[in-house]
Amino acid sequence: MPLENVILTTENCRYCLMCRHVCPVGHVTRRESLTPHGWALMIASVGRGLLAWDEETVQALYSCSDCGTCRAHCVTDQPLPEAIAAARADVAARDLAPAVVYETHRALKEWGNPYEQQSPAPVEGQGEVALFVGDEARYLWPDALEAALKLLKAVGVEPVLIGVGRNNGYLASSLGFPSTARDLAGETLSELEATGATRLLVLGPGDFFTFSQLYDERLGIEWPSGVVLEEVVTFLAERLREGALAFRKAADGTPCAYVDPTHSVRVTTRYDAPRALLEAVLPAPARELFWRRERAHPCGNVALQFTEPHIARHLTYSRLADAAGVGARLVVTEDAGSLSHLARHAERFGLRVQGLYELLADHLA
Amino acid sequence: MKRALFQAEMIRSELEEIVGPAFISVEESDKLVYSTDWSWMPQMWLDRGRPLRTPDYIVHPASAEEISEIMEIANKYRIPVVPWGGGSGTQGGALPIFGGILVDTKRLDKIIEIDEKSLTVTAQAGIIGTQLEWALNEKGLTLPHYPASANCATLGGYLAPRGTGTISTKYGKAEDLVLSMEVVLPTGEIIHTPPVPQHASGPDFFRLFLGAEGTFGIITEATMQVDYLPEARLLRAVLFDDLHNALEAGRLMMTRRLDPFVIRLYDPASTLTRVRKILGYDFDGAYMVLGFDGDPDIAALQEQKAMEICARLGARDLGREPGEAWWAHRYDFYYPPQNLKLPWMYGTTETVTTYDRIEAVYYAEKKAVEEGFADWNVRFIGHFSHWFHWGVMLYSRFIIEEPPADAREALRLHNRVWNAAMQAVMANGGMINEHHGVGLKLARYMRRQYGSAWPFLLRLKRMIDPNGIMNPGKVGFGF
Ligand SMILES: Cc1cc2nc3c(=O)[nH]c(=O)nc-3n(C[C@H](O)[C@H](O)[C@H](O)COP(=O)(O)OP(=O)(O)OC[C@H]3O[C@@H](n4cnc5c(N)ncnc54)[C@H](O)[C@@H]3O)c2cc1C
Ligand code: SF4
Ligand code: SF4
Numbered sequence: 132m133p134l135e136n137v138i139l140t141t142e143n144c145r146y147c148l149m150c151r152h153v154c155p156v157g158h159v160t161r162r163e164s165l166t167p168h169g170w171a172l173m174i175a176s177v178g179r180g181l182l183a184w185d186e187e188t189v190q191a192l193y194s195c196s197d198c199g200t201c202r203a204h205c206v207t208d209q210p211l212p213e214a215i216a217a218a219r220a221d222v223a224a225r226d227l228a229p230a231v232v233y234e235t236h237r238a239l240k241e242w243g244n245p246y247e248q249q250s251p252a253p254v255e256g257q258g259e260v261a262l263f264v265g266d267e268a269r270y271l272w273p274d275a276l277e278a279a280l281k282l283l284k285a286v287g288v289e290p291v292l293i294g295v296g297r298n299n300g301y302l303a304s305s306l307g308f309p310s311t312a313r314d315l316a317g318e319t320l321s322e323l324e325a326t327g328a329t330r331l332l333v334l335g336p337g338d339f340f341t342f343s344q345l346y347d348e349r350l351g352i353e354w355p356s357g358v359v360l361e362e363v364v365t366f367l368a369e370r371l372r373e374g375a376l377a378f379r380k381a382a383d384g385t386p387c388a389y390v391d392p393t394h395s396v397r398v399t400t401r402y403d404a405p406r407a408l409l410e411a412v413l414p415a416p417a418r419e420l421f422w423r424r425e426r427a428h429p430c431g432n433v434a435l436q437f438t439e440p441h442i443a444r445h446l447t448y449s450r451l452a453d454a455a456g457v458g459a460r461l462v463v464t465e466d467a468g469s470l471s472h473l474a475r476h477a478e479r480f481g482l483r484v485q486g487l488y489e490l491l492a493d494h495l496a
Numbered sequence: 497m498k499r500a501l502f503q504a505e506m507i508r509s510e511l512e513e514i515v516g517p518a519f520i521s522v523e524e525s526d527k528l529v530y531s532t533d534w535s536w537m538p539q540m541w542l543d544r545g546r547p548l549r550t551p552d553y554i555v556h557p558a559s560a561e562e563i564s565e566i567m568e569i570a571n572k573y574r575i576p577v578v579p580w581g582g583g584s585g586t587q588g589g590a591l592p593i594f595g596g597i598l599v600d601t602k603r604l605d606k607i608i609e610i611d612e613k614s615l616t617v618t619a620q621a622g623i624i625g626t627q628l629e630w631a632l633n634e635k636g637l638t639l640p641h642y643p644a645s646a647n648c649a650t651l652g653g654y655l656a657p658r659g660t661g662t663i664s665t666k667y668g669k670a671e672d673l674v675l676s677m678e679v680v681l682p683t684g685e686i687i688h689t690p691p692v693p694q695h696a697s698g699p700d701f702f703r704l705f706l707g708a709e710g711t712f713g714i715i716t717e718a719t720m721q722v723d724y725l726p727e728a729r730l731l732r733a734v735l736f737d738d739l740h741n742a743l744e745a746g747r748l749m750m751t752r753r754l755d756p757f758v759i760r761l762y763d764p765a766s767t768l769t770r771v772r773k774i775l776g777y778d779f780d781g782a783y784m785v786l787g788f789d790g791d792p793d794i795a796a797l798q799e800q801k802a803m804e805i806c807a808r809l810g811a812r813d814l815g816r817e818p819g820e821a822w823w824a825h826r827y828d829f830y831y832p833p834q835n836l837k838l839p840w841m842y843g844t845t846e847t848v849t850t851y852d853r854i855e856a857v858y859y860a861e862k863k864a865v866e867e868g869f870a871d872w873n874v875r876f877i878g879h880f881s882h883w884f885h886w887g888v889m890l891y892s893r894f895i896i897e898e899p900p901a902d903a904r905e906a907l908r909l910h911n912r913v914w915n916a917a918m919q920a921v922m923a924n925g926g927m928i929n930e931h932h933g934v935g936l937k938l939a940r941y942m943r944r945q946y947g948s949a950w951p952f953l954l955r956l957k958r959m960i961d962p963n964g965i966m967n968p969g970k971v972g973f974g975f
Contacts, residue, residue: 143832146532146539148584148648152624161556161602162521163583164529172542173525179545182528191525206831421630 132210132217132349138178140214143207144171150201155428156194156435159445165194167201167211174218184227192219193229193438196446197305198429199340203396213349219307228307235437236308243297243315245437246270251297254322261328262290262363263319263342265467267432268334269296272467272474278488279334279363279465285495286370290332293322299341304349305434313350323358330359332366334488335466337432340397364465364487368404371411377496378411385483388418388459390450390473391427392466399425405465405487412494418457422450432468447472451480463487504552507573511553511597514565519556519603526554530580530598534645535588535937536843537907543838544903548591551578551598558603560678560686560716567684570597570965577682577965579710581622581653584645586844587935589657589709593969601652604716607631616675618719621652637722640667644827652715657933658707662826665750665883666757666789667723669931671706678717679705682961686716704956709933710967711974712960728792729757730799731819734811736782739763740855741809743880743888745784747851748805750883754798758787759883760822763858766877774829775821784811785822841899841910845917848930850887854880857926858890864920865894869913872896882930889930892917914938934971942972 150167151157157166164173173191176182184192195215202211222228223236238245244266262283268276283290297319303312323331333339339362346352354360370376389409395401402424409417422428431447451473454462462477464470465487474484512520521527527550532538538548552575557563570577576596583590592598601622608618612635619628625639625646632638641654642661649659654670655677667673676689689702705712736742739761746759762771767783777783786802788795803813829835836842845865849857858878865876878892894913900906918928918941928934928941943950950972957973958964968974 143837146534146837147830147832147835148534148582148645149827149831150647151582152626152647161519161600162526163580163600164523164526169525169529172529176528176542179542181542181545181547182525187523188525191523206828207833209832421634426630 132213134217136210137174137214137217140209140211141171141174143209144168144211145175146172149206150204153200153204153426155198155200155446155449156196156442158428159449160194160442164191170195170215171211174214184222184225189222189227189229190439192222193232194435194442196429196433196435196442198433199394199397200426200428203399203425210348216304216307216349220309221307223307229438231437232306236303236306236311239298239303239308239315240311243318244270245298245302247296249296251318252295254291254293254325256291257325257327258289258291259328260288260290260330260332261293261323261326262332263299263334263338264292264295265334265338266296266298267466267468267471271471272486275334275465275467275470275486275488278486278492281492282367282376282488282495283332283363286367286375291326291328293326294319299338300350301337301341301345302434304345306438309350313352316346316350316352320352320355323355329357330361332361332363334363335392335394335469336362336398336401337392337394337466337468339401340394344397362398362401362404364404364408365401367491368407371408378491378494379496380414381412381490381494382414384414385461386418386459387413387461387463388420388454388457390420390430390454390462390464390469391423392464392469393429393432395427396425408491409463409487412490417463418459420450420453420457422453430464430469431472436472443472444476447476451476451482454482455480461485463490503573507569507575508553510569511555511566514562515555515557519558521554522552527551530554530583530600531592533583533585533588533590535586535591535935536841536910537588537937538591539838540841540906540910541903544901544906546903549593549595551592552595554598554600556600556603560680563599563680563714563716564684564686566597566599567680567682567965571683571963574963575965576968578967579652579656579714581650581656582624582645582648584648584653585657585935586932587657587937589933589935589967589970591936593936599714601650601714601716608717610635610637612637615722615724616719617722618717619651620717621655621715622650625649625651625654632722633725636725638725639673639720640723641670641673644830651718651720655706655715655718656709657935658931660882660889660931662881663757663787665759666755669882671703673721674706675719675721677702677705677715677719679713679715681713682963682966707933709935709971711957711971713966726789728795729787729789729823730795731785731787731823732799732803732816733814733818733822734784734786734803734806735779735814736784736809736811739782739858741811742782742784743851743854745806745809745811746880746883746888749802750885752801754802755788756786756798756802756883757789758785759880760785761880763878765875766879769875769877770829774834775818775825777818783818785819787819787823836893836895839899841896841906842893843910843914843917844891844893844932845914845921846889846891846930846932847921847926847928848882848887848889849924849926853925854888854890857921857924858892860920860924861892861917864916865913868916869894869896872909873898874913890926936970939970939972
């Protein structure tokens with residue numbers, strides 16, 4: 132994002148309080164400075180010489196979860212998360228970011244992911260349909276991928292896998308390294324091109340947002356015009372509606388809640404699909420969380436897990452507490468990163484975590 | 497270590513013992529963000545690159561008991577305590593102008609009980625309006641206080657300055673919806689007001705905390721009356737050639753008790769500028785939105801009677817669309833970049849008076865502002881949006897698009913415009929404010945507004961807050 136746009140956005144947001152109520156970080160920290168207008172005022176105040184980027188302010192700058200909830204609620208669509216990412220890029224370029232930011236960046240540059248010291252797997256084969264795996268489904272919750280492939284096979288789709296073990300570029304962008312994000316995006320797009328696919332399936336809304344919006348807005352990369360992007364849940368829900376996919380009802384009646392995964396608020400057309408799929412297997416309707424659909428908070432699998440792990444943990448706690456509060460004993464979601472973060476702390480809230488794809492795959496009719 | 501620094505550290509440690517290390521901050525970024533609320537004066541000051549007085553400590557207590565202990569410390573060291581809800585106040589009420597302890601109430605956000613039989617909700621005072629509303633909506637209920645600030649204001653912040661919402665004409669102001677409260681007094685006692693407000697068991701002392709804007713203590717919990725979400729909401733708009741007939745139409749609807757939930761009447765200047773800009777309508781005249789809700793048959797009949805009144809007074813029926821579009825986009829007026837924003841100078845000089853005086857107040861204020869500040873190309877706009885049986889609120893605003901660049905000069909000009917507006921209002925029988933409160937901005941008019949009753953109010957303040965710790969400088973107290 133060019134500097135003028137950062138300034139314009141933060142000038143707009145710095146005294147606006149209209150989306151503060153949905154900001155998850157504001158919600159868990161209660162600090163006015165860690166809310167949309169707080170960050171905007173902080174960036175604007177650095178510009179005016181009222182604050183300087185020092186250890187304390189930089190830490191605050193890296194406390195935004197880059198979840199997009201503010202923008203999703205903004206009547207005038209102010210790109211505040213993009214402006215915050217751009218301010219981080221400025222800070223990072225001046226060597227002012229916390230050490231952990233550079234460490235994570237180094238891992239992204241070297242391995243393409245922050246989790247394992249392994250390079251992305253090469254792409255094998257060609258086909259009409261490709262599926263982007265990414266790093267979370269490769270390293271944090273591989274069962275989701277396996278189950279999704281089984282479900283796709285059931286409707287006659289056997290996609291070529293791309294980006295196996297590689298971050299989609301969101302993390303580098305969020306941490307303030309747009310050129311690394313661009314490199315990662317470039318590699319993914321080359322792989323996609325090599326497959327010859329005309330449809331790219333993704334496992335969750337984070338990938339969907341990154342490919343459909345972030346590439347263009349933050350990185351200036353155009354999505355290939357001949358390739359349709361679709362989430363696996365949306366694709367499967369459509370097959371279910373057409374009658375091409377059927378499930379057996381699960382026998383287990385444990386009270387269950389569906390958790391909209393991280394970044395859901397950025398893909399507003401997706402809310403009904405996972406619910407329709409879940410309804411097809413659950414013996415009783417899933418419970419709805421308070422923070423759901425267009426107000427769903429992230430589950431912790433954002434850059435904060437590296438920069439401010441205690442805030443990320445509280446985001447996870449908050450989702451779990453919400454689920455426990457509506458009487459659930461089981462939480463279900465499909466996104467690998469969300470699943471892995473929820474599972475780390477679920478027991479503390481008396482909850483069990485289940486992947487949506489796995490649940491569906493186990494109940495294929 | 498200097499003595500003052502030592503004392504500051506002692507106070508910090510004592511506060512930390514109360515709220516815990518995660519819930520106290522003395523960091524510069526926090527201090528800066530808490531140094532301004534939503535009033536123009538401090539925002540302009542920061543905008544021109546000038547620092548403001550910041551709080552010395554920001555604390556986030558989780559209970560009335562913790563607040564009570566904070567009061568003890570403030571009394572011991574004689575330092576100010578400034579309650580902060582959402583910081584969305586427009587009057588500088590939450591500004592820490594003398595430093596001290598800023599008490600952010602947002603951790604007090606629990607809903608304690610929703611009574612679906614008596615239709616009440618009991619909640620802690622730091623809950624954000626929209627979050628409370630969402631929770632009520634899950635049960636088919638609503639708290640019928642719909643301020644444009646619901647996304648950012650707290651329940652305590654609704655009550656402390658006696659707020660008004662979009663549908664208050666039918667359902668009452670925030671103060672009309674409250675049944676009882678828990679309050680931490682400046683002396684640290686935690687008190688509960690009687691369980692219901694309508695009784696004959698002694699004086700109605702709980703109203704003292706409504707409009708005190710945190711100068712009499714901190715509201716920590718409130719029981720509010722709620723309603724069922726209405727079965728029908730009928731909206732429609734009409735256009736009058738002039739304000740006089742439009743005001744008369746509103747008066748007739750109210751005095752005949754047609755029970756509209758909204759009568760939003762924009763003066764011709766507002767219709768031409770704000771309504772055009774936000775809603776895109778090109779109306780020439782006074783645009784009025786009317787709303788009736790509840791049982792569909794009753795609402796339809798009320799609307800029919802209201803339309804008869806409007807027709808008799810020469811209004812043109814614009815149909816449903818411009819009414820429904822206003823309802824759907826009523827908060828869009830507050831989103832940047834289409835809201836009023838810096839570097840412009842603006843002020844909402846809203847007031848309330850009886851029907852016999854409202855036109856005099858409107859024209860006197862308009863004249864004082866437009867003629868007094870013509871050199872600054874001032875604009876004066878207004879709408880009438882909260883109607884009583886006896887009178888109406890005028891939401892008037894002045895706007896100067898090119899104010900002085902120098903912060904001090906800008907502030908002086910701003911205060912002069914306010915002064916001209918308030919003098920005109922008071923001279924014609926209007927109140928200095930209807931719903932935003934007094935805060936810092938209007939403190940200097942309280943003596944004149946209250947006249948012979950002012951010394952009595954001062955005595956009350958001294959009795960309730962003997963050390964003058966609570967939100968000094970606000971509502972006219974504490975200088
Ligand atoms: C976009 C926007 C639109 C607005 N629209 C409206 C509207 O339609 N109607 C309306 O009435 N107002 C409106 N306002 C003004 C303002 O939001 C309201 O007055 C609001 O109710 C203030 O709530 P708050 O929690 O933000 O209070 P703050 O701004 O934090 O505080 C306001 C005052 O109350 C005191 N206070 C706060 N909490 C407590 C407590 N628990 N106990 C004691 N004192 C306390 C503070 O010290 C301060 O003096 C608007 C403001 C904005 C930003
Ligand atoms: S993103 Fe929109 S709603 Fe949020 S602070 Fe900015 S302008 Fe306001
Ligand atoms: S991106 Fe998320 S955490 Fe950051 S300001 Fe917006 S809502 Fe808050």
